[in-house]
Amino acid sequence: MIRKIIKIDENKCNGCGACAAACHEGAIEMIDGKAVLTREDYCDGLGDCLPECPTGAISFEEREAPAYDEAAVLATKQKKAKGQDKKTAHTGCPGTRIRQMSHSNTENAPSHAPGVSHLGQWPCQIKLVPVNAPYFSGAKLLIAADCTAYAYANIHEDFMKGKVTLIGCPKLDAVDYSEKLAEIIRNNDIKSVTILRMEVPCCGGLEMAAKKALQESGKFIPWQTVTVSIDGKILED
16 A cells, blocks of 8 residues: 655664654664664554654655554554563664763863863764754864874863864765764854864865865854874964
8 A cells, every 4th residue: 555654764864763762663673773664564654753863864755565553563562561572672772872971070170180081972973973962052063083082182171171072084984074064063053163183184074074064054153173293283374
């Protein structure tokens, strides 16, 4: 039969698992870090999962699909309630779940104090971070190349403190970050952007992506680029 059913864009899915948790019928499962519609006959076509998706990976489509099997859904729910269904529920990779951290207890610690972290949110990889999250409200954004954390010893105190940190490497990821960064800047109240890159040429891709994102966002936001040498020094322009 032709009916309305959800469609999941694998390329947009960041594996957060929010849709699987929101689907009360159990039609969606997380497989290899991606949301998959595993039971078309469990999808009622009402779309409770749509507003939960932070990347807009879920939409409706009308196509040939099995009819919604309400009886099967209810039977499955009853099995789970009785503990008879031994299958582990997959709600997404725990490593991609959104978290916001407070470091208020270390704000007055000296800069040389060991173990002081200023990473304020999770995830922090550009590829994994959602385009909308509570921690983006009023945020100062730090877009940093992966290697800067290893080259520059005091990155937490000098750059990450008080900022939302997004890290990536265009050479290793082989993707254009500009579209996702533009969405983050466009859809959230970002106060400023700092681009922290290495002096090596491949890091130019990260800087270009960030600048392109700023332009495509349509917003005028203060920004700066800081370059770190491979021996850990800040290079002057």
